[in-house]
Each structure stands twice: as C-alpha cells, then as structure tokens.
Amino acid sequence: MAFISSGYDPKEPMKNRITDIGPRKYDEFYPPVIAKNKGTWLYHQYLKPGVYYHVAESGDKVFTVRVGGARLMSTLLIQEICEIADKHCGGYVRWTTRNNIEFMVDSEKKVEPLIKDLESRKFKGGSFKFPVGGTGAGITNIVHTQGWAHCHTPATDASGPVKATMDVLFEDFKSMRLPAHLRVSLACCLNMCGAVHCSDIAILGYHRKPPMLDHEYLDKMCEIPLAIAACPTAAIKPAKVEVGGQKINSVAVNNDRCMFCGNCYTMCPAMPLADKEGDGIVIMAGGKVSNRRSAPKFSKVVVAFLPNEAPRWPQTTAVIKKMVDVYANDARKYERLGEWAERIGWERFFEKCELPFTHHLIDDFRDPAYYTWRQTTQFKF
Amino acid sequence: MAFISSGYDPKEPMKNRITDIGPRKYDEFYPPVIAKNKGTWLYHQYLKPGVYYHVAESGDKVFTVRVGGARLMSTLLIQEICEIADKHCGGYVRWTTRNNIEFMVDSEKKVEPLIKDLESRKFKGGSFKFPVGGTGAGITNIVHTQGWAHCHTPATDASGPVKATMDVLFEDFKSMRLPAHLRVSLACCLNMCGAVHCSDIAILGYHRKPPMLDHEYLDKMCEIPLAIAACPTAAIKPAKVEVGGQKINSVAVNNDRCMFCGNCYTMCPAMPLADKEGDGIVIMAGGKVSNRRSAPKFSKVVVAFLPNEAPRWPQTTAVIKKMVDVYANDARKYERLGEWAERIGWERFFEKCELPFTHHLIDDFRDPAYYTWRQTTQFKF
Amino acid sequence: MAKHKTPMLDQLESGPWPSFVSDLKALADERTKNPKKLDFQVPVDVVDDLLGLLELSFKDGATHWKHGGIVGVFGYGGGVIGRYCDQPEMFPGVAHFHTMRVNQPGGKFYTTEYLRNLCDLWDLRGSGMTNMHGSTGDIIFLGTRTDQLEEIFFELTHKFNQDLGGSGSNLRTPSDCIGAARCEYACYDTQDLCFTMTNDYQDELHRPAFPYKFKFKFDGCPNCCVASIARSDMSFIGTWRDDIRIDQEAVQSYIGGEIPPNAGAHMSRDWGKFDIQKEVIGLCPTECMRMEGKKLKIDNKECNRCMHCINVMPRALRIGKDRGLSILVGAKAPILDGAQMGSLLVPFVKAEAPYEEIKEVIEKVWDWWMEEGKNRERLGELIKRQGFQKLLEATGIAPDARHVKEPRSNPYIFWKEEEVEGGWTRDVNEFRKHHLR
Amino acid sequence: MAKHKTPMLDQLESGPWPSFVSDLKALADERTKNPKKLDFQVPVDVVDDLLGLLELSFKDGATHWKHGGIVGVFGYGGGVIGRYCDQPEMFPGVAHFHTMRVNQPGGKFYTTEYLRNLCDLWDLRGSGMTNMHGSTGDIIFLGTRTDQLEEIFFELTHKFNQDLGGSGSNLRTPSDCIGAARCEYACYDTQDLCFTMTNDYQDELHRPAFPYKFKFKFDGCPNCCVASIARSDMSFIGTWRDDIRIDQEAVQSYIGGEIPPNAGAHMSRDWGKFDIQKEVIGLCPTECMRMEGKKLKIDNKECNRCMHCINVMPRALRIGKDRGLSILVGAKAPILDGAQMGSLLVPFVKAEAPYEEIKEVIEKVWDWWMEEGKNRERLGELIKRQGFQKLLEATGIAPDARHVKEPRSNPYIFWKEEEVEGGWTRDVNEFRKHHLR
Numbered sequence A, B: 001m002a003f004i005s006s007g008y009d010p011k012e013p014m015k016n017r018i019t020d021i022g023p024r025k026y027d028e029f030y031p032p033v034i035a036k037n038k039g040t041w042l043y044h045q046y047l048k049p050g051v052y053y054h055v056a057e058s059g060d061k062v063f064t065v066r067v068g069g070a071r072l073m074s075t076l077l078i079q080e081i082c083e084i085a086d087k088h089c090g091g092y093v094r095w096t097t098r099n100n101i102e103f104m105v106d107s108e109k110k111v112e113p114l115i116k117d118l119e120s121r122k123f124k125g126g127s128f129k130f131p132v133g134g135t136g137a138g139i140t141n142i143v144h145t146q147g148w149a150h151c152h153t154p155a156t157d158a159s160g161p162v163k164a165t166m167d168v169l170f171e172d173f174k175s176m177r178l179p180a181h182l183r184v185s186l187a188c189c190l191n192m193c194g195a196v197h198c199s200d201i202a203i204l205g206y207h208r209k210p211p212m213l214d215h216e217y218l219d220k221m222c223e224i225p226l227a228i229a230a231c232p233t234a235a236i237k238p239a240k241v242e243v244g245g246q247k248i249n250s251v252a253v254n255n256d257r258c259m260f261c262g263n264c265y266t267m268c269p270a271m272p273l274a275d276k277e278g279d280g281i282v283i284m285a286g287g288k289v290s291n292r293r294s295a296p297k298f299s300k301v302v303v304a305f306l307p308n309e310a311p312r313w314p315q316t317t318a319v320i321k322k323m324v325d326v327y328a329n330d331a332r333k334y335e336r337l338g339e340w341a342e343r344i345g346w347e348r349f350f351e352k353c354e355l356p357f358t359h360h361l362i363d364d365f366r367d368p369a370y371y372t373w374r375q376t377t378q379f380k381f
Numbered sequence C, D: 001m002a003k004h005k006t007p008m009l010d011q012l013e014s015g016p017w018p019s020f021v022s023d024l025k026a027l028a029d030e031r032t033k034n035p036k037k038l039d040f041q042v043p044v045d046v047v048d049d050l051l052g053l054l055e056l057s058f059k060d061g062a063t064h065w066k067h068g069g070i071v072g073v074f075g076y077g078g079g080v081i082g083r084y085c086d087q088p089e090m091f092p093g094v095a096h097f098h099t100m101r102v103n104q105p106g107g108k109f110y111t112t113e114y115l116r117n118l119c120d121l122w123d124l125r126g127s128g129m130t131n132m133h134g135s136t137g138d139i140i141f142l143g144t145r146t147d148q149l150e151e152i153f154f155e156l157t158h159k160f161n162q163d164l165g166g167s168g169s170n171l172r173t174p175s176d177c178i179g180a181a182r183c184e185y186a187c188y189d190t191q192d193l194c195f196t197m198t199n200d201y202q203d204e205l206h207r208p209a210f211p212y213k214f215k216f217k218f219d220g221c222p223n224c225c226v227a228s229i230a231r232s233d234m235s236f237i238g239t240w241r242d243d244i245r246i247d248q249e250a251v252q253s254y255i256g257g258e259i260p261p262n263a264g265a266h267m268s269r270d271w272g273k274f275d276i277q278k279e280v281i282g283l284c285p286t287e288c289m290r291m292e293g294k295k296l297k298i299d300n301k302e303c304n305r306c307m308h309c310i311n312v313m314p315r316a317l318r319i320g321k322d323r324g325l326s327i328l329v330g331a332k333a334p335i336l337d338g339a340q341m342g343s344l345l346v347p348f349v350k351a352e353a354p355y356e357e358i359k360e361v362i363e364k365v366w367d368w369w370m371e372e373g374k375n376r377e378r379l380g381e382l383i384k385r386q387g388f389q390k391l392l393e394a395t396g397i398a399p400d401a402r403h404v405k406e407p408r409s410n411p412y413i414f415w416k417e418e419e420v421e422g423g424w425t426r427d428v429n430e431f432r433k434h435h436l437r
C-alpha cells in the first residue's frame, strides 16, 4: 500500500485550502420533475404499501417507491442503488429522514418495472436488498444509532437488534393495516442519538452497574473535576486511593446514588460501565413527534430491563411484536400508540399487552416525577 | 371583673383532668329524619336555589335550606341561628364544608315559612343575615382564612375582600345559571389555609418585598439556623452586622433570590415582610377538586398582582365578576371553569376575559416549570 | 356608641351579603349593654378593640398581629394558637387574643342546646367571636387570654364532653363530608370512620410527635365535598368496584324530560331539552356508555367512577354495592416546594369497623414518615424527596399501574445491587484483559 | 474466505429484512478480491476485522471501541470523530477507525454521479462502510485512519465542492424534511432555509465557540417529518395564519367514497366506509369543524393547525396562503436532566429570503446562551435553569399566552425591585413604630 496524495501538502496546510463551503446546494440534485414542480404540489396518494405519488398544479406526477434498508451500508450497496437509479430514475435517488431510500419516477408505467427490479435483488444470505414498503399506517425503518459497530458507550448493539426486530415486524413494513403509523427507534445508550425519547416504541440500551474505577490510570486519563461535575446525581467525589503502595488522586462513587447514565464515562475513559450481565435493553412506548391531534409526547418506560440476547434478542422482539399486535387490534383509526394507551389508561395497556408492572416503572427522578403519579380517584379495576 | 373558676386547680392540673375524649359523637346531633334514614338515601332534587330535598328508601324526605354567611361569626348570631333551628327544625342545624348553614325540615310545608323567616332577617347595616342560596350550578360561599382579623402573616385581609366579592357575586349565589358550580376561595398568604390552590377562582394574598431585617433583635427572637433553613430558595445566609458599634449575629438576604413566600417570617418574627404597597392580591383560576369527568386541577395564576384597595377591593372584584360572566356565557353545560379554559386554550381565556398576559404568569419555579410551557405548534392566533 | 371610629369598615355594612362588620358591631354593643349581666372574663371591649384594630389594618394595609407565643393547655401540644396584638396600648382589649380549636362533630351537625352551651361559655370566657368553622374544620373560638385557657378546657371536657382539636406537629382535626347521613352517593360511613380515627389517634392528635402537621379528610365519594384530595396528607375517598346500578325506567324519564338532569342544578337558565347523548354518554371520560335501543348500557370494567353520569341522573344511576374507599397521600398547600394533590396509594380497601386494614396503612405511613421525615417536612414532600417506591416499600403495598397516571418517561432507574445479575463488584483488571486501555 | 468466524452474526443473514451482515461480508469479499485493483489506503481487511470485532462484541455483550481521541482536519473543531479499538492486535484493520461526517444535501436528494464519486473516494481512503445517514443527518464515512483525514477533506472540497458537517460544541449539521420539493403540506421552503442557515453559519458549524452542541432542524409543517420538535435546540416548523382552503366538491368525493381518506394510508385493512363526522370533525382537537348542509365549515380562528383534517383529506383541504413558521427552542435528549421537547418561542414569523428576522432571533438566542450557558449546558437546560422569562428578555420577545400551555400554578413570582411601588429598601425602625415588637 503506497500513500496516494490528494494534493494536500501537510507542510502547508493552508495552501489552496478550501473551507466553509457547506453542503452541495439542494437543487443541484433535484430530479427534473421535482425541480419543475417544487412548491406547487397539490396532493398525494398511495398505490400500495411503499408506493405513492404526488400530483402538481401542472398536472405532473411523481411516483415514489420507498425501500427499506440497513443504514449501515457499504459502498457496494450504494453503487447498486446508483445502478438502479440510473436504470429507472434518470440518475436520481433520495434518502428519507428515517434512512429509507426513495426511488422516484415521473410516470406510472415506470413503477412496476422498478418494483420488480428492486424486489428481485437479494443478498447472498437470502434477505431482501430493497424491500418495498414503510409508508402510511404501517411500520417504517427503525431509526437507530451506532451500537457495537462504532461507539464506545453502548449498552446494546444497534444494527443487530434492529435487524432482528425488523424481521419480526416485516409484515407491517409491507402493509398498512395499523390504526396509524408506528415508529420504532433504537438508541444504544441514553445519550439517545435519535428520537427514541418520543417514539411509538423505543428500544434503549441501558447499563445497570456503576462505573468501574481504573484508579491506576484515572488521574492520567481524565480531568478529575470534569468527571465529578459530569455526574447528574452528585454520586462522584474526589478520593485518594492506594495503588501499589502509593497514594494517588482518584474518585469514589457512591453506588447507591448512581443511575448508570454513563455521563462520567463520557468524560473519563477510566470509568467504564459496560458489563455483559448489567447491560441490556429498556423498552419504551407511547411517544410521538407530530403535532397531529395531540401534542408531541415522550415515550414511557414499559419494560425496565431485558437482557442482551445476541444475535436475535428474542425477548425484546417478542415484547415489541405483542405490543404492535395488541395496538393494531385495539386502537381506533388514526390513533397513535400513545394516544391509545392514554385513552384506555396505562393500567389497561399493561393488562392488554401482558406486561408486568414493576416498581421500576414509577418515576422517581426529581420533582417532575410527582406529575406522573395518579392524583385522582379515576382508575380502572 | 372577678376570676370565675371552672373548677380547674392550677396547682393540681392533673386532678380530675379529662383528656383525649375527642369530639362529640356525630349521631348525638343527627336530626331524627337523618338518624332514621342514614345510609338509605335514594336521590335528591333542587326546589330552587338554596333549597333541595333528599328522598330515602323509607319514603321519608328531608328538605334542606342553605344560607350563606360570614364565617367570622358572633355568639349573638349563633344564638339567632339556634332560635330559628328551634322554631323550624326541631333544634337541629348543621354547617357545610364551605361555611354555609343548613336548616333541615322533614316536610315540604315547613319549607316556605322557614325561608320567609330567614330572608326577613337583616343586620342593622342592611345586609341579609341569612340569604338563601349557594347550591347547584351557582356560586356558594367563599372559603377563606383569617386575614387581618387574626393572623400574623397575611398579605391581604380575608373577611373584607370576601364580603366585597360576595356582594358582587350575590346574584350567582341566589341563582343556578352557571354551566357548573363555581368555587371561589381566598387565602391571605401563600400558606393557603384552605383549598385555594384548586379553586375555580382564588384570591390570594401575596407579599412582594423581601423581609426587613430587625438585626438588633434577630438573634434574640429567632433561631438563626432555623430561619436560614426555612428559605426554599436559599436566599438567607448568616451574617455579622454592626448595630450600635457592636458586631452581632444576624442574617443577610439575597433579595434577588427572594420569592416573598414569608416562610422565613414564619420561623423568625424579626423578618417581617408586610408592606402597604408591596402586599396585595394574586388572582388564580381554573382549579377544581372533584374527580368529575376530569381529574382535580391546580388553579393557575391569571393576574399577578392587584393592590389592596380596602375596604372594597374594586379591581379584584371586577376581575372576578368579568371572569364569571365570560365563563357563564361561553362554557358548555357541566364544564368547570378550568375545563373550559383548557378546551378553548388559555390564550383564548385571556383574550375573552380581557386580561393582559404578563411575564409573571410564566412559570419559572424549579424543574416542573418546563411542563407548563408550550411544547407543540398547536396554538390559536 | 362605638369605641373606635371605623369609617372604612362601615362601608362593608352595605350590600346584600351578610356583613361581618355589622355582626361584630352588634356583639360589641351587646357586650357594652351586657343584658345577661355577665362577669366577663376578658375585657368587655374586646370586640370594640378588634374593630378598631381591623380598621387600622384596613388603613395601613397590613396586619397588626404578632407572632403567636407558646400557650396551651397542660399536657397537650396543640389546640391553642397564641396571638398578641402589636399595638396593645391602643387596643388593650385584644392585647392577648388567643384562639382555641374545638374539635367539631362529624358532618358538622349540631343541636341548638350544644351550640348555646358553647356560646355561653365563650361569651363569659372569650371574645364571643368565632369562626364557624376553621379551614381544617374546627369550631374556632377567636380571642381569649392565657388565664382562660385551662378554664375553658376544663368546662369543655367536664361539662360538654368535648375535646380540643389539633395544631402544631400533630395529627390535625380530621374532617368529613356529610356522606351517608344525607347523601345518596356515600360509599362508606365517613362520619364513623372519621370519628373512629379521631378517637383511636387522640394521642397523635394532642401530643406532637410528628415531623410536621398531618391531616386526615374523609370524602364519601369522588365528588370530594370536603376537598380531601387537595388538602389532606391522607385522603379517604369512597368508591366501589362492582357495577353502577341502572334503573332503566328512570333513564327514560330523564330522556322524556320528566326528571330534570342533575337534580335541577341548572334550573335558573334554559339549557334546552335534556340530551342523554350530549350530556351523559358523550361526556363520559372513558366513553364506556352507550344506548342499546332504549337501554342504557355501561361497560363497567372501563368505568373510572368519575361520578358524572350519576350526578346527572341520580334517580336512574346509583353507585355500586361492593363499596370501600381509595387512599391518597401527600396533598398539601404550596409551602415550600409547590402544592400537591393526593397521590393514589391504595386503590381499594373495604371500610368496615373496626377498620383494621385501614389503620395498618396509616400506621405504616406514619412509621416511615417519623423515621425518615425531616423537621417541617410534610408527607408529600418526603414522598417527593425519597420517591414513591420508598413509600410502597414502607407500606408493603405492591406496585400497580394504578399508582401512576403514566409510567416514567426517563429511564433513570435506580437499580439495586441485588436486582442485577452478578452484583456490582467487578475487577477492573479483569475487564482490562478484554478491553485494553 | 472470511478472515474471522462469525457464527452469531451469521444468524443475522437470514430473515427478510436487509442484512447488514451480508452487506458487510460482501464488501469484505470485494476488498479481498479487489477487482478495481485499488491501492487501498487503509488495511484491505478493515471490513473483515470489523466483522470479527462485532462478533466478539456479540459474544461479550459489550463494545470493543475505546473513547475517541482528538483527531480532525486543520482549522476545524468538528466533523471527525476519533475511534480506536480496544483489541488492536486481534483486529489491526480497525485499530484506528475514525468517522467523518459529510454534510448531506437538503432533502437528501442525490445524483448517482455524486454518490459514485463519494463511493470511489471512500473505497480508496476508508473502509467503504457508511451510515446512510447519521441521526443528525450527515453522510457518515465509517472508519478511516488519521493520515487519511486531510486527504479526504482535500478531495471533498476540491473535487466535489463538498464540506464536512458538525461535531463537538458547534452548530451541528442542520437538517430538513423534504418539504416543498415534493410535499403539498410545506409552509415554507425548508431546503432553502436550511441551506442558507448552514452557509451563513459555517463559522459556528466548524469552529467550536459554544458551551455545547447546537442543532437546527427544519420541518415544513406540524407533521414534523424531521422530528425537529424533539431533537433540535432550535426547530423551525412551518405554519400559516389565515384560513384552511376548502374544496367543497372534493369534500363530497371523500364523503362519497370516491377518494380514499388519508390518501389511502390505511388501505391494507377494511375500516369500513369513510365517516367524515367520526374521522375528521369528531377528531378535530379544537372542535372547530362542522357540516352546514353539504358544506364543511371551519372556524379558522379556533383551529390550532394540527394538520389532522388536512392529512385525512389532502385533496379537499389545503394549508393557508399566509405562511411562515414557528420557532421552538430547547429540545434535546435526556442527558442530564431529562429529555426536552422544543418550547414555543416565536409563534409566527415569515420565512422569506434573506431570512433576516429569523437570523435576528437565532443570534439573540446564541448571544444569551454563550453569555450565560455553562460548559456542556444545552440551550434547553439553560432555559430551565434561568427561566423562560430570561429567554424572552434576552430575545426581546413580548410574553404571550401562546408561550404557555397553561399559566403557572404556583404564585412564586420573582418580582423585580423596579416593578414594586416604593422599592425594597425599608426602614425596620419606621415599621416598628407602627408594629411594636
């Protein structure tokens, strides 16, 4: 392997340097039908799950075929996408805000060939490369984060549980039978790099053991005051410890005050939390983002902990599948999962979804916890 | 004036002492129709405002005539009540939980004579002694506290504003035209000795000046650590001050952190807050206690401050009258004031009641404040 | 002639609402005239001076009462509030003006005989002014002097079989709605439970041993006529767990307009013809009602017993028969951290004498609060500080979805070491073998 | 042949959903075969080793990535996340595995030409693995070595006219919904506003000068397809302030069943005949709709623009014509004090280039946050800590009932001295003349 220079000269970093040019301008990439009709769209309609079209004032139509996919994606697959886009879509393609891919064509007759092409492509292992679906009152792609594939703080993997879950929910990706759309999200730690805090169903990686203290290296690897300041519960105090007969500066953690947020580890690599038995998954439900009918809502914790059962997380996917099916059967048309739970009451939600209610689910974090308790005699037996 | 002994011997306090006997037993005081039919009532009905009857399984009926009154009451007036109760009600009478008086009779023909008698009695100054009313979808007596008549911490009077307000609301005491019942309450300081924190309309005395420090006496009159601990915002610190050339122990108050709650004064008489210009009234609205339809609600601050305009508090009564009238015209049947405000949106409440919205009304007290801000794009222009 | 000029107060004599000023003046006159020739044990002009002092407050826009001193009756830690005026020379009649809290009877029913006795006692030994009643529920004797306290107490207990109520860091005087005595909605006997708890806990009521005040209130049903859910550390609110009883004929009478809705509570205005769909079924918060032909059906499993339909049609709908109460805890006024409503602790418990099951909950709550509560910390504040879970642990009550309006939206769960497989003790060097630095 | 055995990962190759494992394996193979004969600038077995490392994580139930070190390109404080593996000897290919964030184009539209260029660059100089896209919106180049960072940046800027996105205490890469480009609900041009703000604030994006990260997201309407309200310090959400446009004929077509409701979004199930009363009018949260004969009427003054009716009948109802956006502030993930949704700061502002009015708000918010915000304090946390009023003062925005869902229920108002008649300085001795001790 020989180093190939781009032209950059490390000795003169400023030479010919181009900075602050921002992204490419959006309209360089618009397909012609979009460029022409932007801002004049009249309405849209679904042809089938994954396929919809928009009609513009000009009479023009754009047909969109949406396909799901793992967002952890190789250049190989991107090149295959390009090949398809060249073949069917005049060389244009887009991604959605939930990591689906949208192929657009400007006439209805181009739709079926496109779909046929997409659905025919499979990975060696047998899975679809480009399953069509994810629209309307169904389940679309799971937005997720890095997990064990790239991040240093996860309490679970991302791509693994997502694949396992989408396999289980695949029928709802391919159909629009639900009362409203249902968004599943995953974040591998509670930094929550995504919107799992307001998803219909959220899969959250969570630690349950306080940080280990790598005393020998702590003062070398970390700024002790920053680590202390990072703790939201003030569980960390400075401490002198003896290592190999020498008194050195380190920290002590009051384990009973620790809520396993990992913020100390973010600031200090000598305080790792990860643990095979301690780490696992929290299931949350009932959040939403849109302002449709009801205001946006946070997701609520409905299962306090499930173990990391790689590679397929069967307990996690079973709980999710159960919730989706109960919701599908019980909710009213247009009702989001959280709206449904609130209407029937959370006590019914747990009963219907056959989930145990444990003390962990009662909020005890700071003053606002009070507002989640039941301050009325209104409840259902 | 000669001391008349009850029989108590201060030298032998324990001699013949009777203690821990509790209150008189309820059933000693039941009118016969109550004693007989307790627990078997079938239903009730109003005859007119202030007058209703209950029917028991036995077929018995009890007719109740409710009258309003100042709860600051002389023995003279209580004796007059006894006289009426003897004349019409077989010597029984009761008070309600909102300081109204209820006269009960066991047959319908006793009702009109009773009412006539009650309504005929007036004070010298011209006001009714026993106005009949206060039931159903109307306005009943104002529950209130001590005010300048007995307490040491009030920021307004109690009996005065109550009289002024009830004069203004008198028609609604005498009628049942409202969408639902409407409870007005008053507390003279934010200790809120009453349920003004969840009343349809609440009148609250509030200070607006930080405590004065009577340094010379502070250490003598108070336990300084208790005074310091009493402050919810940690605005009080210990301090040495010079008085008459001598350094003495006292406290210092960080005025900018003070929210005028008066809790320091409760613990320490050398920290008085009261002030003619600083003190006045906060108007709150939209609270409720019952679990009917919606859960109990706290009242919300709708006017941050009105001055103490003794003796008739005209601005206060005008604001209240306006709210009552707007509510009466705009709300739906069975809708409590707070339910109405929430349905139309608080932005409309302020508009319709012609109340200015000022920065004071935005919550900034601790974490839960956040939950009162608007986390949605849903609002009305 | 009035002792003090009271031009501002005088303006409160006009207007229709009963004037406390007129009442005060009448009593002041009466004491001056003294027709019964009483040998008043407190200054004859006590009411005159109260009027004068109040007038001064109206002028000054401020109170003229000082902090109470510690006064009381022997062996009790409450029941009396000391009060002194800050202008004793101008108003000697009210220089000392303590109040006494007399524990009111259940439902606030009285015989005139009893009331007259109290009046006679109070005319002789106090100002003759009262609050009927205090916000907690007591009969308030307003204004007497220290030397009269024991005398009054002695007469109350010996002559009237009547005790004082609470104040200070005690159990406060419990109070109840009229309930079963006259109300068809009562799900248990509020007066009996209130009376029993008051008597069984006399020691707690009279002798301060708590971190702060503690209040019981007893409401017969979720209408909450004594506002227990808003202002008692422990609220006992009646409810039922079987079906609402329906009289279908009466339903038809409501529909037909023969019986006015809500017992006629809206009669002063024409709201149009009764519409069961709009006024009852459509307003049911759980949407569990419907008409099936001419029959009203309730899906009782889904009903949350909000009382609305029963309130609107009391002759057609009645509370169930399997009755009891819910216990909510922690309600309080805003000082210091903001007001609290009661939070549901016990969804349902039977309320039958001798109420052992209820007392067990009460005592467990107290034990915890007395163990953990800080000085001047109300139960609600302790629950907030330590968390609802701790309360459940302390009372041995199993967590239940009914305890929450909604589950937590933050995942900040404080796991306990024994709940986590393998515990918390780990060897960082072992870890580092698999995860190099 | 695969370099590492991956029995656990292999199980994720089955099932219908696209398998990232299969994709990774294909790329690993491709690199081994290297048909284009590239002189890979990072180890050829980088993807093999990624698979091996991931398999180990699946086995260990823990990550094998270490904290990122400080790596980046000259003059920028963001755009690159350092990453090292904690088992570099077992997996040398991923010993260094930094990511680069490439600022995605508006609406995430691409030409294949552009994408192919990126792929070529990344095959040569990186792992060939990407995230399409990162949660903030960037194109994520996943895994390269330090010596390649400047090279990649040079090629991006010189060849592709393409800059990096944000990371660190910067403005983060702004992102938008597809909006006007293809959506009839768009109330403003999200792509143009997003692009303009990204470019106007390049300095803030590349050079950390903030207390912490700061995110912009642009949603064309209250449906919030880029979830701005939940995850951006400043969300720009389209709205309108005139009337919803109604096509009464189309309303009839919906009622008649000629057009499927919600554009057919529920087509996989038989929900019965469309019922405008039940599905639209009855679900309108403000109850501001009604049928007058055959005409649908909207009391637009009472509409809160929730989008429901428009979503259900897009061919009959259209957003108003007087359009603009609402600005909400402070949304963030739960660390540290719990998650926040955006809180409404500007109810309505026009969104027309050059967007001066909007920039004024942005800059005032930044000035305040940079002045008052602590290290690692998000805007939302600062607002919580100092109060919403302070934000209003800092931005010069008048308090409005629209700022709150409800007014405060505690009366703890922090009055300012200048608001109180007579000020705060008082003479206690003067007071004591009227109020003796």
Ligand code: SRM
Pocket (backbone or CB within 6 Å): A043, A044, A095, A096, A097, A098, A099, A100, A134, A135, A136, A137, A140, A141, A143, A180, A181, A183, A195, A198, A199, A200, A287, A288, A289, A290, A291, A292, A334, A336, D107, D176, D177, D178, D179, D182, D183, D184, D185, D223, D224, D225, D226, D227, D262, D265, D311, D312
């Ligand atoms: C393509 C995309 C925008 C983009 O810039 O990429 C998009 C496109 C549309 N959205 Fe969306 N939404 C997109 C993400 C979202 C999100 C964001 C998210 O999920 O992270 C939301 C908020 C989700 C939430 O509330 O939790 C979102 C909430 C909506 C809603 C509100 C639905 C509701 O019941 O609350 C509508 C209205 C509707 O569905 O009728 C809507 C409607 C639409 C319409 C019908 C708009 C139009 O006329 O074109 C588009 C087709 C919808 C579909 O998927 O069937 N879009 N939409 C995004 C597709 C994501 C995907 O791949 O599945």
Ligand code: SRM
Pocket (backbone or CB within 6 Å): B043, B044, B095, B096, B097, B098, B099, B100, B134, B135, B136, B137, B140, B141, B143, B180, B181, B183, B195, B198, B199, B200, B287, B288, B289, B290, B291, B292, B334, B336, C107, C176, C177, C178, C179, C182, C183, C184, C185, C223, C224, C225, C226, C227, C262, C265, C311, C312
């Ligand atoms: C007499 C009294 C109980 C007592 O022990 O003294 C009482 C008596 C009745 N209440 Fe009450 N309530 C009494 C205080 C209350 C309170 C407490 C308060 O206001 O401080 C409340 C809670 C108020 C709140 O929610 O803010 C209260 C909320 C209700 C409700 C719920 C109404 C609602 O719309 O929310 C009902 C049901 C109804 O009105 O149909 C009710 C119903 C009733 C009924 C109809 C019950 C019955 O069948 O006898 C009684 C006649 C009501 C009337 O006043 O027209 N009662 N009622 C109290 C009279 C106070 C007064 O002098 O005006």
Ligand code: SRM
Pocket (backbone or CB within 6 Å): B144, B145, B146, B150, B151, B152, B153, B190, B191, B192, B193, B194, B195, B266, C081, C083, C099, C101, C131, C133, C134, C135, C136, C137, C138, C139, C140, C165, C166, C173, C213, C215, C231, C232, C331, C332, C333, C334, C335, C336, C378
């Ligand atoms: C007399 C009475 C007001 C009245 O006009 O009726 C009263 C009067 C006082 N209350 Fe109260 N409270 C009275 C019922 C209440 C209630 C209502 C209730 O019990 O239902 C409350 C609200 C409910 C609650 O307990 O939260 C109440 C909440 C307070 C508070 C705030 C406590 C808190 O935790 O938020 C204080 C402040 C304190 O304890 O230092 C307080 C303190 C006081 C003090 C002792 C003043 C003080 O700071 O030391 C007052 C003595 C005044 C006096 O001269 O008698 N009072 N107080 C009420 C008792 C009469 C009775 O026994 O029937």
Ligand code: SRM
Pocket (backbone or CB within 6 Å): A144, A145, A146, A150, A151, A152, A153, A190, A191, A192, A193, A194, A195, A266, D081, D083, D099, D101, D131, D133, D134, D135, D136, D137, D138, D139, D140, D165, D166, D173, D213, D215, D231, D232, D331, D332, D333, D334, D335, D336, D378
């Ligand atoms: C790459 C990405 C996840 C992904 O898989 O897509 C990501 C990855 C990281 N995020 Fe994030 N965040 C990413 C989008 C988000 C989002 C979503 C968004 O921007 O819409 C959020 C939630 C919204 C928000 O900002 O509140 C998010 C909230 C956080 C937080 C919590 C911040 C907070 O104030 O609550 C942290 C912790 C921190 O800053 O120390 C964090 C920290 C991190 C760090 C830097 C880990 C750390 O502790 O230092 C991660 C680096 C991982 C890596 O190896 O690249 N990340 N992070 C996303 C950025 C890609 C992109 O540029 O497109």
Ligand code: SF4
Pocket (backbone or CB within 6 Å): A145, A146, A147, A151, A152, A153, A154, A155, A187, A188, A189, A190, A191, A192, A193
């Ligand atoms: S959620 Fe946590 S573990 Fe996952 S990518 Fe974000 S910071 Fe990393």
Ligand code: SF4
Pocket (backbone or CB within 6 Å): A210, A211, A230, A231, A232, A233, A234, A235, A236, A253, A257, A258, A259, A260, A261, A262, A263, A264, A265
């Ligand atoms: S994990 Fe969180 S709570 Fe625990 S010590 Fe670290 S920073 Fe504190």
Ligand code: SF4
Pocket (backbone or CB within 6 Å): B145, B146, B147, B151, B152, B153, B154, B155, B187, B188, B189, B190, B191, B192, B193
């Ligand atoms: S509200 Fe305040 S001023 Fe009024 S009686 Fe209670 S403690 Fe005294």
Ligand code: SF4
Pocket (backbone or CB within 6 Å): B210, B211, B230, B231, B232, B233, B234, B235, B236, B253, B257, B258, B259, B260, B261, B262, B263, B264, B265
């Ligand atoms: S009035 Fe309240 S906030 Fe002000 S100093 Fe006293 S205790 Fe503190």
Ligand code: SF4
Pocket (backbone or CB within 6 Å): C177, C178, C179, C180, C183, C184, C185, C186, C187, C219, C220, C221, C222, C223, C224, C225, C226
């Ligand atoms: S609370 Fe219920 S039982 Fe008690 S009086 Fe009120 S309506 Fe009757």
Ligand code: SF4
Pocket (backbone or CB within 6 Å): B293, C283, C284, C285, C286, C287, C288, C289, C298, C302, C303, C304, C305, C306, C307, C308, C309, C310
């Ligand atoms: S009590 Fe309330 S919830 Fe139950 S049926 Fe009647 S209205 Fe509905």
Ligand code: SF4
Pocket (backbone or CB within 6 Å): D177, D178, D179, D180, D183, D184, D185, D186, D187, D219, D220, D221, D222, D223, D224, D225, D226
């Ligand atoms: S947010 Fe509104 S404008 Fe943007 S894509 Fe979604 S529906 Fe269309």
Ligand code: SF4
Pocket (backbone or CB within 6 Å): D283, D284, D285, D286, D287, D288, D289, D298, D302, D303, D304, D305, D306, D307, D308, D309, D310
């Ligand atoms: S946008 Fe929402 S609030 Fe407005 S009319 Fe339509 S459904 Fe009603």
